[in-house]
Amino acid sequence: MLTVRAPATSANLGSGFDVFGIALGTPADVIRVERAPETTITVTGAGSEYIPEDPAKNTVGAVAEALDAPARIRIDKGVRPSSGLGSSAASAAAAAVALNALYDRGCSREELVPIAAEGEALVSGEAHADNVAPALLGGFTVVTDDGVTQVDASVPVVACLPDITVSTRDARGVVPDSASLADVVDTVGNAATLTVGMTQDDPDLVGRGMLDDIVTPERTKLIDGYDRVREAALEAGATGVTVSGAGPGVLAVCHHQNQRAIAAAMVDAFDAVGVESRAYQTVVGEGARLYR
Numbered sequence: 001m002l003t004v005r006a007p008a009t010s011a012n013l014g015s016g017f018d019v020f021g022i023a024l025g026t027p028a029d030v031i032r033v034e035r036a037p038e039t040t041i042t043v044t045g046a047g048s049e050y051i052p053e054d055p056a057k058n059t060v061g062a063v064a065e066a067l068d069a070p071a072r073i074r075i076d077k078g079v080r081p082s083s084g085l086g087s088s089a090a091s092a093a094a095a096a097v098a099l100n101a102l103y104d105r106g107c108s109r110e111e112l113v114p115i116a117a118e119g120e121a122l123v124s125g126e127a128h129a130d131n132v133a134p135a136l137l138g139g140f141t142v143v144t145d146d147g148v149t150q151v152d153a154s155v156p157v158v159a160c161l162p163d164i165t166v167s168t169r170d171a172r173g174v175v176p177d178s179a180s181l182a183d184v185v186d187t188v189g190n191a192a193t194l195t196v197g198m199t200q201d202d203p204d205l206v207g208r209g210m211l212d213d214i215v216t217p218e219r220t221k222l223i224d225g226y227d228r229v230r231e232a233a234l235e236a237g238a239t240g241v242t243v244s245g246a247g248p249g250v251l252a253v254c255h256h257q258n259q260r261a262i263a264a265a266m267v268d269a270f271d272a273v274g275v276e277s278r279a280y281q282t283v284v285g286e287g288a289r290l291y292r
């Protein structure tokens, strides 16, 4: 039996829609696999009641199919579905690493990215690699049609998860079809600033580079209390705040010394609009880890 832990991730980071992603130190999914004549899946943990165990309908089943690696697969969810924290990507990445090792397929982590992304497509409708790439490789990742670029990073973050759901399909439905040149120029500048910030582990540059006036404003309308939570986090010292992935998770970047106050401020702000939430105080961290 093999065990793999794969982390939650946060995609987009504001200015890097469908391009940027980070691995989070916590929460994470844990998957256990054993060879079997045909694939079976059991799911426990956070939000497991919403996840189909039929391999034909589960991201992990799609990964097993793609690797021709039938297995008895047990998924313990630490990353709740429809959270904006890369729930399906965590499972897909964990399965890809586990089954690749179980059947000695010999794929590199980079080669597993498109395989895990196909698994994710089963639930989101489109194959985005911006969550599976950091779940597999760790750190900060940049995904384009030409492949993945990765750098290690350890910027402190708070990922606040409200007790509401936003489906990725709905969140993609509000993305504008076009943008003005001025907004595109601003966003490119911000994305470049953020990238430099990640390479230097500089929360001020990363926070400044998260600004985005194209996609994020439309998505914040789907999250009850977002503006209040963002303001509260900034007042408590966050260097930048944005929607995590497709939402409803909200991501704040910060210096270590402000992390606890930011987490409390975000939870309080959600509470003030009648929404319960949980804040993960963590750092940009490692990708999927295999335990033999």
Ligand code: HSE
Binding pocket: 011, 012, 017, 018, 019, 124, 128, 130, 131, 168, 171, 172, 245, 246
């Ligand atoms: N980049 C994707 C989005 C991530 O924001 O829609 C969620 O799959």
